[in-house]
Amino acid sequence: MLKSYFTLTRKERIGITGLTALIVIFFIAGLYVRFFVHPTVNIDEEKLNIAWQKLQESQNADSTETATAPISGTLFVFDPNTLDSAGFIRLGLSAKTTRYLLNWRRKGKHFYKKEDLKPLYSLSETDYLRLAPYISIAETRNDRPDYYQKETLPPLPAHIDLNKIDSATLVRLDGIGTVLAHKIVERRRALGCFLKHEQLLEVYKFPDSTYQYLKEKLPIAPANIRKINLNTATEEQLAIHPYIGEKMAKNIILLRSGLRKYEKTEQLRQVPLMVEEKYRKIAPYCIIE
Numbered sequence: 001m002l003k004s005y006f007t008l009t010r011k012e013r014i015g016i017t018g019l020t021a022l023i024v025i026f027f028i029a030g031l032y033v034r035f036f037v038h039p040t041v042n043i044d045e046e047k048l049n050i051a052w053q054k055l056q057e058s059q060n061a062d063s064t065e066t067a068t069a070p071i072s073g074t075l076f077v078f079d080p081n082t083l084d085s086a087g088f089i090r091l092g093l094s095a096k097t098t099r100y101l102l103n104w105r106r107k108g109k110h111f112y113k114k115e116d117l118k119p120l121y122s123l124s125e126t127d128y129l130r131l132a133p134y135i136s137i138a139e140t141r142n143d144r145p146d147y148y149q150k151e152t153l154p155p156l157p158a159h160i161d162l163n164k165i166d167s168a169t170l171v172r173l174d175g176i177g178t179v180l181a182h183k184i185v186e187r188r189r190a191l192g193c194f195l196k197h198e199q200l201l202e203v204y205k206f207p208d209s210t211y212q213y214l215k216e217k218l219p220i221a222p223a224n225i226r227k228i229n230l231n232t233a234t235e236e237q238l239a240i241h242p243y244i245g246e247k248m249a250k251n252i253i254l255l256r257s258g259l260r261k262y263e264k265t266e267q268l269r270q271v272p273l274m275v276e277e278k279y280r281k282i283a284p285y286c287i288i289e
Contacts (some may be wrong), residue, residue: 097122108179133239162218192226227287230262243281
């Protein structure tokens, strides 16, 4: 009975033999197929090298052309401390470089010599060399060392109007440096005059002793405040005021269009997103005409 398990019929022997033959055929075919089948893509090393060289030459030519391309712009004598954005664009500076320069200046940067312009981000060496002969920086007493100023300048008056004092005088006050003096003058210009001493804290958080000293030394006479006519001001003129900004300026213009004109300043309270604190800041700088 055990023998019957190991005995194969004739058909079974033929089947096993055929299956084994097929396995051997497929195995041999797999070994030799690479000698008969070739890839359809032929890589010509010489042509590939020539194409690579042409690509490199093209890229080098493009970079050379960019570097030597003529820069459009009108050259004229200018002071980088006072020139506006339109002036820098007219000189041929890109909008990006102009924006960086003005932001740098707003943060308190003051140019004392033409070389101070060199570190400006995105200002190329070519642009600097082109502009350098035309840079003319006005000399100020502020450029002198502090010890020299104290020895030669006349004593300060007991009180100086905060809305009239210049940056050169501000730096002579205790606790005020060149950068901070520039920021105070720029803030005053943007506001249209200071109305109260607390607005100084929007520029810099002074120590209480310095702040009290400035309040005593710098009285405020807001008689010459520059006001915005709500019925004629453009959206751009409104937007540049520190207390208004672009979104609020757009809403003020929209309300004016609906009202046809403002009859009184209190109507600003109807402007969308206008909260009472914001209104109290803006209202003194507005006028109805």
